[in-house]
Amino acid sequence: MQKLAIQGGTPLRGDVRISGAKNAALPIMCASLLTADTLRLTNLPDLHDVGTMRKLLQQMGIAAESATNEIAFTGDKVDNWEAPYDMVKTMRAAILVLGPLVARFGDAKVSLPGGCAIGSRPVDLHIKGLQAMGAEIAIEHGYIHAKAARLKGARIFFDIVSVTGTENLMMAAALADGVTVLENAAREPEVVDLANCLRAMGAQISGDGTDTVTIVGVEKLHGAAHRIMPDRIESGTFLVAAAATGGSITLHETRADILETVLEKLTEAGARIKVAGDTIRLEMHGRPKAVNVRTAPHPAFPTDMQAQFMALNCIAAGSAMVVETIFENRFMHVQELRRLGAQIDVEGNTAVVRGADRLEGATVMATDLRASACLVIAGLVAQGETVIDRIYHLDRGYEHIESKLGQLGANIRRIK
Numbered sequence: 322m323q324k325l326a327i328q329g330g331t332p333l334r335g336d337v338r339i340s341g342a343k344n345a346a347l348p349i350m351c352a353s354l355l356t357a358d359t360l361r362l363t364n365l366p367d368l369h370d371v372g373t374m375r376k377l378l379q380q381m382g383i384a385a386e387s388a389t390n391e392i393a394f395t396g397d398k399v400d401n402w403e404a405p406y407d408m409v410k411t412m413r414a415a416i417l418v419l420g421p422l423v424a425r426f427g428d429a430k431v432s433l434p435g436g437c438a439i440g441s442r443p444v445d446l447h448i449k450g451l452q453a454m455g456a457e458i459a460i461e462h463g464y465i466h467a468k469a470a471r472l473k474g475a476r477i478f479f480d481i482v483s484v485t486g487t488e489n490l491m492m493a494a495a496l497a498d499g500v501t502v503l504e505n506a507a508r509e510p511e512v513v514d515l516a517n518c519l520r521a522m523g524a525q526i527s528g529d530g531t532d533t534v535t536i537v538g539v540e541k542l543h544g545a546a547h548r549i550m551p552d553r554i555e556s557g558t559f560l561v562a563a564a565a566t567g568g569s570i571t572l573h574e575t576r577a578d579i580l581e582t583v584l585e586k587l588t589e590a591g592a593r594i595k596v597a598g599d600t601i602r603l604e605m606h607g608r609p610k611a612v613n614v615r616t617a618p619h620p621a622f623p624t625d626m627q628a629q630f631m632a633l634n635c636i637a638a639g640s641a642m643v644v645e646t647i648f649e650n651r652f653m654h655v656q657e658l659r660r661l662g663a664q665i666d667v668e669g670n671t672a673v674v675r676g677a678d679r680l681e682g683a684t685v686m687a688t689d690l691r692a693s694a695c696l697v698i699a700g701l702v703a704q705g706e707t708v709i710d711r712i713y714h715l716d717r718g719y720e721h722i723e724s725k726l727g728q729l730g731a732n733i734r735r736i737k
């Protein structure tokens with residue numbers, strides 16, 4: 322199993338290009354199932370999850386051809402409507418094939434995603450939404466079987482805000498008969514990026530980016546070209562890493578408008594931030610101040626940045642409370658941070674972090690994607706060597722992380 326070894330103590334300095342967003346790329350790749358024509362995608366990140374999704378779509382009959390900077394997905398030969406357990410277990414976003422398959426082919430068989438490290442993560446809202454649109458759904462032998470002659474538009478209220486739930490139903494509704502209204506929908510920028518792509522394919526969608534999304538179903542969608550939006554979580558991760566190490570970096574090809582709460586928290590921590598066009602510059606002088614964080618659906622503070630801010634708080638001046646309201650078990654990194662000398666108490670969904678003067682390198686284990694990112698940040702700050710085991714989690718969501726950090730001056734290497 323591959324590991325990362327980091328010699329901490331070097332402030333990050335320099336420039337780094339931000340990749341396309343994993344959480345926009347995965348649903349948008351699934352949108353290729355909605356048309357027989359070609360969907361051309363640029364700025365797809367080179368990530369393990371993107372590779373898995375490509376393989377899954379290819380198994381279904383999608384042709385995926387790489388050209389310079391682009392992958393062209395063509396769905397005129399789709400003849401297999403199954404997402405097997407092996408694929409779904411490594412990448413939950415595979416559930417996003419469900420809506421498009423039922424909408425276009427009237428048939429889908431998708432493995433139920435299991436619970437994972439950060440929580441139980443059920444998909445009941447995806448299923449209820451499709452049922453409200455007229456799909457017959459049976460759960461058998463761990464698979465969701467969905468059938469529908471043609472989905473019908475419906476008014477659907479989400480009890481809990483769900484990002485992939487909103488995306489799945491938006492894709493299904495794009496080809497349904499009639500109007501679908503999604504209420505209490507997710508407002509995440511990745512939902513908007515998917516809606517932009519679907520509109521380019523001929524879908525009639527309005528209200529994306531608000532909590533009410535209206536979709537007027539059409540008979541057919543057509544091919545389009547779409548550039549995947551920048552990854553706000555990768556952006557935030559690099560900014561926190563720079564702030565924690567007392568560095569100064571400039572992100573390129575990113576967007577500040579989708580990072581507002583994260584930039585506010587970094588400013589509160591003492592960082593100086595300058596935005597110009599598609600760049601964000603961060604400078605940190607001195608020790609960061611501890612900052613309270615409470616996760617909630619967009620536009621509030623993102624759960625996918627919680628662990629990274631926990632790492633920042635571990636070496637900040639003062640104490641801070643970190644409250645996780647989205648996932649019931651997203652504090653797996655706490656135990657590992659303690660191995661580096663962090664002082665953290667957890668009660669329920671609240672962690673109280675007391676900033677320590679220093680962290681000390683140790684061997685730690687990555688438990689999920691953002692927990693891994695938090696351990697990388699802690700390792701960059703800690704004195705001596707930190708070895709992070711099970712970094713396959715990191716490769717799901719960060720493109721070439723060790724070369725990007727190396728370019729910023731970090732002493733980091735992959736042990737194969």
Ligand SMILES: CC(=O)N[C@H]1[C@@H](OP(=O)(O)OP(=O)(O)OC[C@H]2O[C@@H](n3ccc(=O)[nH]c3=O)[C@H](O)[C@@H]2O)O[C@H](CO)[C@@H](O)[C@@H]1O
Pocket residue numbers: 343344347413414440441442443444445446447448481482483484485486511624625647648649
């Ligand atoms: C591929 C992708 O985009 N992943 C993101 C997406 O995950 P994902 O879309 O899986 O997360 P959701 O927004 O659906 O989950 C939010 C909450 O709703 C619950 N829930 C969700 C669906 C459902 O049918 N029933 C239910 O109870 C979940 O258990 C969780 O407690 O949004 C999360 C929350 O911002 C992010 O952390 C993930 O990075």
Ligand SMILES: C=C(OP(=O)(O)O)C(=O)O
Pocket residue numbers: 344412413414625690691718
């Ligand atoms: C939880 C995440 O991803 P996924 O939903 O793909 O597991 C994440 O990106 O932090």
